[in-house]
Amino acid sequence: MILTLLRYTCRDCSRILLPTARIEQYCDRLKRLGKDKGPDVMRKKLKDIITASKSSGKCPHCKAKQKKIMLEKPSTFFEDDKRISPIEIRSRFEKLNDGDIELFGLNPAAVRPEWMILTVLPIPPVTMRPSITLETGERSEDDLTHKLGDIVRINQRLFENINAGAPEIIVEDLWDLLQYHITTFFDNDVAQLPPARHRSGQPLKTLSERIKSKEGRIRHNLTGKRTNFSARTVISPDPMLGLSEVGVPDIMAMKLTVPERVTEWNINYLKEFVRKGPKSYPGANYVVRPDGKKKKLTDDTVEASVEELQPGYIVERHLMDGDIAMFNRQPSLHRMSMMCHSVRVLPCKTLRLNPAVCFPYNADFDGDEMNLHIPQTEEARAEAELLTLVGTQMISPRYGLSVIGCIQDAISGNYILSRNDFSMSKSEAIDLLASVGVIDVSKLPKKDTVSGKEIFSVLLPDDFSFSGRSRSREEPDVVIKSGRLVSGVMDKNNLGEGSGLLLRNLHKKYGRQFALDVLGKMFKLGIAVLMKRGFTTALSDTDLPQEAKLQIQGVFQRAEQDVTELVAQYNSGRLDILPGRTLRETLELKILEVLNKARDETGKIVAMNVESYSHTVVMAISGARGTPLNLAQMAGCVGQQALRGKRIENGYNGRTLSCFRRDDLSPEARGFIKSSFKSGLKPAEFFFQSVVGRDALMDTALRTPKSGYLYRRLANALQDLKVEYDETVRDSGGRIVQFVYGEDGIDVSKSEGGVLNIKRVVSEVLEK
Amino acid sequence: MKKIDVKKHVLVPKHVKLSEKEKEEVLRQYNARFEDFPRILKKDAALQGINVKYGDLIKIVRKSPTARETVFYRVVVLS
Numbered sequence: 001m002i003l004t005l006l007r008y009t010c011r012d013c014s015r016i017l018l019p020t021a022r023i024e025q026y027c028d029r030l031k032r033l034g035k036d037k038g039p040d041v042m043r044k045k046l047k048d049i050i051t052a053s054k055s056s057g058k059c060p061h062c063k064a065k066q067k068k069i070m071l072e073k074p075s076t077f078f079e080d081d082k083r084i085s086p087i088e089i090r091s092r093f094e095k096l097n098d099g100d101i102e103l104f105g106l107n108p109a110a111v112r113p114e115w116m117i118l119t120v121l122p123i124p125p126v127t128m129r130p131s132i133t134l135e136t137g138e139r140s141e142d143d144l145t146h147k148l149g150d151i152v153r154i155n156q157r158l159f160e161n162i163n164a165g166a167p168e169i170i171v172e173d174l175w176d177l178l179q180y181h182i183t184t185f186f187d188n189d190v191a192q193l194p195p196a197r198h199r200s201g202q203p204l205k206t207l208s209e210r211i212k213s214k215e216g217r218i219r220h221n222l223t224g225k226r227t228n229f230s231a232r233t234v235i236s237p238d239p240m241l242g243l244s245e246v247g248v249p250d251i252m253a254m255k256l257t258v259p260e261r262v263t264e265w266n267i268n269y270l271k272e273f274v275r276k277g278p279k280s281y282p283g284a285n286y287v288v289r290p291d292g293k294k295k296k297l298t299d300d301t302v303e304a305s306v307e308e309l310q311p312g313y314i315v316e317r318h319l320m321d322g323d324i325a326m327f328n329r330q331p332s333l334h335r336m337s338m339m340c341h342s343v344r345v346l347p348c349k350t351l352r353l354n355p356a357v358c359f360p361y362n363a364d365f366d367g368d369e370m371n372l373h374i375p376q377t378e379e380a381r382a383e384a385e386l387l388t389l390v391g392t393q394m395i396s397p398r399y400g401l402s403v404i405g406c407i408q409d410a411i412s413g414n415y416i417l418s419r420n421d422f423s424m425s426k427s428e429a430i431d432l433l434a435s436v437g438v439i440d441v442s443k444l445p446k447k448d449t450v451s452g453k454e455i456f457s458v459l460l461p462d463d464f465s466f467s468g469r470s471r472s473r474e475e476p477d478v479v480i481k482s483g484r485l486v487s488g489v490m491d492k493n494n495l496g497e498g499s500g501l502l503l504r505n506l507h508k509k510y511g512r513q514f515a516l517d518v519l520g521k522m523f524k525l526g527i528a529v530l531m532k533r534g535f536t537t538a539l540s541d542t543d544l545p546q547e548a549k550l551q552i553q554g555v556f557q558r559a560e561q562d563v564t565e566l567v568a569q570y571n572s573g574r575l576d577i578l579p580g581r582t583l584r585e586t587l588e589l590k591i592l593e594v595l596n597k598a599r600d601e602t603g604k605i606v607a608m609n610v611e612s613y614s615h616t617v618v619m620a621i622s623g624a625r626g627t628p629l630n631l632a633q634m635a636g637c638v639g640q641q642a643l644r645g646k647r648i649e650n651g652y653n654g655r656t657l658s659c660f661r662r663d664d665l666s667p668e669a670r671g672f673i674k675s676s677f678k679s680g681l682k683p684a685e686f687f688f689q690s691v692v693g694r695d696a697l698m699d700t701a702l703r704t705p706k707s708g709y710l711y712r713r714l715a716n717a718l719q720d721l722k723v724e725y726d727e728t729v730r731d732s733g734g735r736i737v738q739f740v741y742g743e744d745g746i747d748v749s750k751s752e753g754g755v756l757n758i759k760r761v762v763s764e765v766l767e768k
Numbered sequence: 769m770k771k772i773d774v775k776k777h778v779l780v781p782k783h784v785k786l787s788e789k790e791k792e793e794v795l796r797q798y799n800a801r802f803e804d805f806p807r808i809l810k811k812d813a814a815l816q817g818i819n820v821k822y823g824d825l826i827k828i829v830r831k832s833p834t835a836r837e838t839v840f841y842r843v844v845v846l847s
Contacts, residue, residue, distance in 0.1 A: 728798060735804045744835035754834075
């Protein structure tokens, strides 16, 4: 800024280097630009105008010759080759007139350019730089104090030297040193300067470091703070909890409190808490008098406090079942990363949540920790409940489908239940339904044995109709007619999170509370079915009959022959080169093709020969966990290990491991794993798997922080875009970003998977 | 070298210059100043061959994966 002002104003008369006519010509345009795009753009434009109209280095007002001004960073100015002193610069700035200043983007009513050059240094008070007394009685001063000490010392020396009439070089050196200390007092990582250090060598933390970046005052202390009434521990699953409940350890519940105001009506109820004191549950930790005095309850003060209690007092009682809590897991990328749950106080030391809400939090139980916050006022509780209760977050604003759904065992269970071959006696079915909390079983048909589909239908409301698709090849069409599951199986496509419209439609038709209830029941029903029936994965799930093993061997032999043939063609130069590839690349591609085909074939053989309703297969086809490929890897063969899209090539010169011959292009020398996980891997195969495994691990470890930062930037850039009433998306300045939100104007969270089902809307209107 | 007309490329949407009257209409519809509209450079390849000046409004009709066809407006700027 100083440089701009020096360069573009006259050194004699301090007018802007533009003829008066031009100033008038550009004044309005510049001011408008400044208003639109900020002073930086405006200044740049001004520079362009002046550079364009520079009349041979002469001032258009007083005709004085202009000299070239250079800035030697950080703080020395040269005019031609002569140094200009700060005093000189300041005196030039003093002469600038108000109209010119405005053109440079400064408001003359509020600021004068000469204020940019300090004549006195403001000293921050000691509260900003407290000294610490160590145990040894030694005093340790703050970094800022050290810096100020330096400044004062050098300033004194400069003063003495000038007074003593020291030679100019010495004065100038001292002057520079003082400038250095003052610069580093404000900012200790100016690019051209060595940072000022302690005697120990560690850089001093000066003013700008206190404010800047993540650990600075703004991001660390002002935008984000540590908070009271919060808790954090390891999480673990509890499927018996409701979807919108959170299990809080009892020891936590005795530390977290909820304030309750004493009234005539609840005084006896609250006295009970006070009487119990802080050590027995449910008790209270504090009593607040009407004058705001807070009293901690201890064993000695309990009796007195109970007596003292009267309307107007506030009791901070222990957390109890049904209280409201905000539950959160970092990184909070979503609005679903922070939801409101109702508290269930439980024994043991972990926070518990229903596994169905893992997905929106992106939580698992391998040691994840989560945070809990207890709103302290009635308003906060109401707001949390209305805006962030689990039910309100059920439909994702990203794709308009449910973000909570059945997972893992719950899917397997519902799949088995809704398959056509499932049936049980009616009394067993009633038992089953009762165990998930369904009491009204009048929907069950009056037969002695009932089918699984009929049991599942009990959960559905009577007027619910739905048609969709399932993953299953046998019963791909899911049809629900007036609350009965007519055909189709329940699998991940219908019950899982982020897929299928079943949950979405339930939510739309019956509201969130109902949808959440049904989902919770479905979840428990699935698990209950498995508990009744038994469910496990066994080694025998991967057993193959002898002829299948022979078939697989045959596949390998053929693949190996094909590869040998390809290599022979390659060696003799008979291989047809694919366009855009080298000979070698062609060979690799062809080999990869052959080997992948072999892997797929073994996969098929495994799929055909493995027992069709073994539990492993059930999990794979219902989508609960695992894929048919995983099964093929366990029973058939693991397949080619690929590193960056290629077979493994590196290691020794021309070979992957020392046990192979050089330039051996055979499958097993380049990372093809013939064995299955069940039969066990050969040493070389194991090594190849480890290579790829390590690479994948490194990749995720390196990618996570990168994508996190990318997301932060994206979120910061988009955070104040807003859809206006005319459906345009605009930023905070009213500038249009999109003319219709999302180009189709659909609020995804109110749609079904991002589209509006016009047909259904019409038919529903016609019905009425 | 053969000159390629980018406007004929499948990925370049249709750009139409609006008349003064139409422009007023659009500005009124969105209750916005023309500074609030997204911009397009006068030297933009898609505008070559059309006679446009600073402040003209260009109507762009694009294909959209969500809405089949969508209308977008841009105001011509010089730089």
